[in-house]
Amino acid sequence: MSIETVVVTKDELDMFMPLIVEQQYDAGKEVDLATTRTFFEGVVGDEASFQIMAVEKGVAVGCVMVDPIPNLQFADKVAYAHDVYVTESLRGVRGIGAYLVAAGFVEAMRRGYEFAEGxxxxxxxxxxxxYDRMAKKLGVSYKEVASVRYLVDLRSGIERARHEPEYLDRLATPRLFSRQSARSGADG
Structure with missing residues (x-):
């Protein structure tokens, strides 16, 4: 395989950005180049989180993001690998996705993470x-954890708060979520 993986630094951003724009486009996001670049300038080179890019002949063809997430069970941070992306023409044919996830977990080990999640x-x-094949190749164990993950779109609440400054404070009150407030007449 003529693919190599590299931890993205600010020096590789020019190579990385076209892939990110492609990924955002595929995800249906309206792409704002300036905002996207500013975001990645702020996250690349961070000690705790990192991005790994697959490169072929000087072109980024895939990536994975890895971020620390606090884990109450282990009282530690876990490396969370997410947003694995491979350019469409190479998906499923050369094992680039597996290579990226494995590279993410190897880099997590280098950085001292004891656990990782995908x-x-x-x-x-x-x-x-x-994930099964990768764990075997890396010589590590894993377990499948049943859970449901939600992506909550907060934009409408943010927009409303721009027009109603007290809106977020009202939402943050414990009474909003109490069982009594759900009963009719509970608000007095």
Whole structure:
């Protein structure tokens, strides 16, 4: 395989950005180049989180993001690998996704993380098999954890708070979520 993986630094941003724009476009996001670049300038080179890019002949063809997430069970941070992306023409044919996830977990080990998490949809059998094969190749154990993850779109609340400054304070009150407030007449 003529693919290599590199931890993204600010020096590689020019190579990395076209892939990120492609990923955002594929995800249906309206791409704002200036905002996207500013975001990545702020996260690359961070000691705790990192991005790994797959490169072929000087072109970024895939990436994975790895961020620390606090874990109450281990009272430690866990390396969370997410947003694995491979350019469409190379998906599923050369093992680039597996290579990226493995590189992310190896870099996490280098940085001292004792645990890592990856995630996929329950019905994504190829990705589930990927994690199984990868764990064997890396010589590490893993367990499948049943959970449901939610992506909550907060934009409408943010927009409302711009027009109603007290809106977020009202939402943050414990009474909003108490069982009594759900009963009719509980608000007095």
């Amino acid at each position: 995630e996929t949809h329950p019905d994504n059998r190829p990705a589930r098999r990927l």
